[in-house]
Amino acid sequence: MWGRAGGPEQAQRLTAPARMIQRQPMSVFPFSAIVGQQEMKQALLIAATDARIGGVMIFGDRGTGKSTAARALAATLPPITAVEGCRYNCAPEDRGSCPDCCSSKRVRKVPVPFVDLPLGSTEDRVLGTLDLEKALSAGEKHFEPGLLAKAHRGFLYIDEINLLEDHVVDLLLDVAASGENLVERDGLSVRHKARFVLIGSGNPEEGELRPQLLDRFGLSVEVRTPDTIAERVEIMRRCDAQERGPKKFAAKWKADDAKVLRQIDRAKKALPKVKVPAKILKSAAELSQAVGADGLRGELTLMRGARALAALEGAPSVTVDHLKSIAPLALRHRLRRDVLDETGSTVRIEMALAEMFG
Amino acid sequence: MSEDRSIADSLLAAQAFAQSPHAFGGIVLRGAGPVRDRLLAQMLPALEPRMPVVRVPVSADAEQMLGGLDLTQTLATGRAAHRPGLIERARGGVAIVSMAERTDRGIAALLAQSIDRGDCAVILLDDGLDADEAPLATLLERAAFHCDFSRCRTLDFEWAEEWQNAKRARPLLKGQREALALTAAALGIHSVRPVLMAESYARGIAGVRGLGKAGEPELEAAIRLVLAPRATQRPEMEPPEPPEPPPPDGAPDTAIDQGEEEQQSQDLPLEDLLLAAAAASIPDHILDGIDKGLTRPKGGSGGQSGNRESSSRRGRPLGARPGIPGDGRKLALIDTLRAAAPWQAIRRENAGDSNTAGQSLYIRKSDLRIRHFEQRQESLTIFAVDASGSSAMARLAEAKGAVELMLAQAHVKRSQVALIAFRHSGAEILLPPTRSLTRARRALSGLPGGGGTPLAAGLLEARLMADASGKRGQTPMIALLTDGKANVTLDGEPDRARAMAEAENAAKGIAAAGHHAVVIDISPRPREEAAALAEALRGKYLALPYAGSAAMVEAIESVAESVSA
Incomplete structure (x- = not known):
């Protein structure tokens, strides 16, 4: 429609949200070339292996490579096959399941979607809304998909999530958990699949996320400033x-990226076969209790995370070491904040670990 | 830093930016005035022929940024016609952001995204005066150059075109990179971006000077313009850690860089030199901020999110709801169209035989939508705590506890808390208005006690903060924790009578300014001084001889509620 109304570059018909994200950055930094930040890379790999982990929250200063890493991982993953012309990235086996009822027999390869959600996003743009043109010209109600549809089968990255309107965060976490976007507005009643890895980032110094929302993230990562000069110089280089x-x-990093890819692939296949011994389950529950993580989410994530980690490492069953290395990521954002206690969450978890496993 | 050099530096930076805006992300031009206007007037002709240049007004909202319906077209044709937004129009070019210190967070985020994609670069016109009035950190972070014109008096500079054809010098040597990284670390810069930008600039300027590689003067210039304005701490002249030789992880790509790393040895003197340059060139307003304890990563707070009140008249757009325009309520055209759209076909049919046939749009009264705005109504509780020897240390611990508890509640209520302490000879801001638990805890753990009671100084500081927050649209409340026994005057003299008189005056000033206040008497045996102070403040008085933090919070809350009711 804008081809008729506007300049030459608008020949393509794109929705407003689509225009914002249509351009991928000119060249994505290879995932394996990112210096340091082991914890963040590990969390992202786990999320890519088991989507049920439910999102990664990254705490840290600006300019420490948060968005670079997330973007890099998305670009590393192999393209997905989607039904041609489908605005919801329907997989061929799901053909026709979206509100468009996509029917094309042809499929196309598309890069794994990576949607960078801007801070000022309104519900309209996130959820989708009434297609105004169709409504005006044909008097038909059609759904104009939003950013959630765009992110289906990919990544949804939100920088400064702590500054996003609370109700939008609520909504995102809800969809991320259910894998489905349900729209009841503007006289529309639409549902479509929206499965994505939610990655939030923010600096707690600038305002914090409500604990209820934090708890709904699977893993959390504290990104540190590269502290050695050598690391910084390496980044510059x-x-x-x-x-x-x-x-x-x-090209130089291609082999390493391919290795990462194979690792994820193998882990995904191995995941259902990885055993979780009863002893580990018990330890996970005990640990959650010891640090005072509220609710069941903590121990569930602990178990899933440890399993994904074991799968990534090619281990046949989950060991105490897996549990120990995943515990800070799975629990630190769920600890009840005692305002009078100066001890950081990570330290409290490490203390509990030391007490349990020596 | 001498004035001449500062303008010469700014000019060079502006030229570097104009040559390849997208490589540098942006440039901050701080300080409104003829100097900045002249520089801008010289810079724009260098940009405009090559790329789109758009202006982002302070009032810009998300729709203006992202584009929306072209109303005239839409109404004329009955089809939705798109009008490109500022982000789209700035693609491949430059966006000039006026009054950048006031930019809304949402708008800043959209710009930041666009910069990250390499779509546009920004010129931030920062009219801020105080240390805490600055563009949002999101934007500052991405703009390589931070130029300050607030001290510049000379208009005697000329734009040179030498940058246009200059070729960038070779990459920095390993030792030079180490020196840059060390300097950044010494200045407390956590982000990696500035270091990369500094390198880029040093190479660029070396190219302009016809050099094959960057040397000390180029590195110094890069530090002055890129690193120094981002300092979060005063550098210690001894570098904290010696450089460690090998890179930490995985396969270093030696193939590419082997050539340049030649024989360059650990060049320690260079680091010292650069550090000295950095120390000398931190702008005054940044130093001011560091000293005031604004230790957050530099940047203003812009439009903070907080409690909001919706309104149909002013504030930020919130959406639309059914209603009849008029009486200050504005019609929301697009939403009205959206509401009317589904019925067009039916209405057209129904109207088939009447004389309105041929009309392209049918809008009924029930379709009308009005704009709905939100107004920020955030509260700020300013704790002014008497940390003198006369308030026993134990009380101080309770006061700290109260502040933290209030802050924990601010999580839910999204209001802000600040902390001022007065002791010895003056008052200091320990915690500027914040909602962050992390920062509050750090500030509180450093709250020392002892000395006299400069009550008037504490009151004045609280008043200043309350005034400033009132201007930002917040509702400040001052919670004064003291025993009311002032004994240090404003000039730091120990004179009880004069100190009491000054405190009373300051308290009356606060009352006259209309700020709400509550006095919490923290002396073990409450006497009339604190009560008298509360009277002068026209505030509530609470004697809490043995109350703990929780009781204190409850008391303050009850006052706050009665105030707002």
């Missing part, structure tokens, strides 16, 4: 190398 020859740089 790699960024420069990438800037000078993005292709050459990508």
Whole structure:
């Protein structure tokens, strides 16, 4: 429609949200070339292995590579197959399940979606809304999909999630947990699949997320500033190398990225077979109790995370070591904040771990 | 830093930015005035022929940024016609953000996204005066150059085109990179972006000077313009940690860089040199902020989110709801159209034989939507705590506890808390208005006690903060925790009588300014001084001889509620 109304570059018919994200960054930094930040990389790999983990929250300063890492992982993953022309990225086996009732027999390969949700996003843009043009010209009610549809089968990244309107965060977490977007508005009643890995980031110094919302994230990561000078210099060197020859740089890291990819692939296949011994389950429950993590989500995530980690490492069953390394990620954001206690959450978990496993 | 150099630096930075805006993300031009206007007037002709340049007004909302319906077109044709937003129009070019210190968070986020994608670069016109009036950190972070014109008096500078054809110098040597990284670490810069930008600038400027590689002067210039304005701490002249030789993890791509790393040894003097340059060139308003304890990563707070009140007249757009326009309520055209849209076909049929046939749109009264705005009604509780020797140390611990408890509740209520302490000879802001638990805890753990009671100084500081927050649209409340026994004057002299008189005056001033206040008497045996103070403040008086933090919070809350009721 805008082809008729506007300039030459608008020939493509795109929805408002689509326009915002249609352009991928010119060249994505290879995932394996990211210096340091082991914890963040591990959390992202786990989320990519088992989507049921339910989102990763990244705490940390600006300019520490949060969005670079998330973007890089999305770009590393192999393209997905989707029904041609489907605005909901329907997989071929789900053909016709979306509100568009996509019917094309042809499929296309598309890169794993990566949607960068801007701070000012309104419900309209996130959920989708009435297609105004169709309504005006044909008097028909049609649904104009929003960013959630766009993110289906991919990643939804929200920078400064702590500053986003609470009700939008609520809504996102709800959809992320159910894997389905249900719209009841503007006289529309639509549902469509919206399965994505939710990645939030923010700096607690600038305002914090409500504890209820934090709890709904599966894993949380504390990103640290690269503290050694050598690390910083290495970052400078790699960024420069990438800037000078993005292709050459990508080629150089291709083998490593492929390794990551194979690792995720193998882990996904192995996941159902990984055993979780009863002893580990008991330890997970005890640990959650010891640190005072409210609710059941903590121990469930602990178990799922440890299993995904074991799968990634190619281990046949979950061990105490897996549990120990996943515990800070799975629990630190669920601890009840005691305002008078200065001890950080991570330290409290480490203390509990030391007490339990010595 | 001498004035000449500062304007020369700014000019160079502006030229570097104009040559390749997208490589540098943005430039901050702080300080409104003829100097900035002149620079801008010289910069724009260098940009405009090559790329789109758009202006983002302070009032811009998400729709203006992202585009929306073109109403005239839409109404004329009965079809939705799109009008491109500012983000789209700035694609491949530059967006000039006026009054950047007032930019709304949502708008800043959209711009930041666009910068990250390499779509546009920004020129931030920062009219801020105080240390805490600055563009949002999201934008500052992405703009390489921070130029300050507030001290510049000279208009004697000329734009040179030498940048246009200059070739960038070779990448920095390893030792130079180490020096840059060390300097950044010494200045307390956590982000990696500035270091990358500094390198980029040093190479660019070396190219302009016809050099094959950047040397000390270039690195110094990069530090002055890119790193120093981002300082969050005064650098210690001894670098904290020696550089460690090998890179930490995985396969270093030696193939690419082997060539340049030649024989460059650990060049320690260079680091010292750069650090000295950095220390000398931190702008005054940043130093001011560091000293005031605004230790957050630099940046203003812009439009904070908080409690909001919806209104149909002013504030930020919130959406639309059914209603009849008029009496200050504005019609929300697009939402009206949206409401009318589904019925067009039916209405057209029904209207088939009447004389309105041929009309392209049928809108009924029930379709009308009015705009709905939100107004920020955030509260700020300013704790002014008497940390003198006369308030026993134990009371101080309770006061700390009360502040933290209030803050924990602010989580839910999304209101803010600030902390001022007065002792010895003056008052200091320990915690600027914040909602962050992390920062509050840090500030509180450093709250020392002892010395005299400069009550008047504490009151004045609280008043200043209350005034400032009132201007930002917040509702401030001052909670004064003291025994009311002032014994240090405003000039720091120990004179009880004068100190009491000054305190009374300051208290009356607060009352006259209309700020709400509550006095909590924290002396073990309450006497009339604190009560008299409460009277002068026209505030409530609460004697809490043995109450703990929780009781204190309850008391303050009850006053706050009665105030707002």
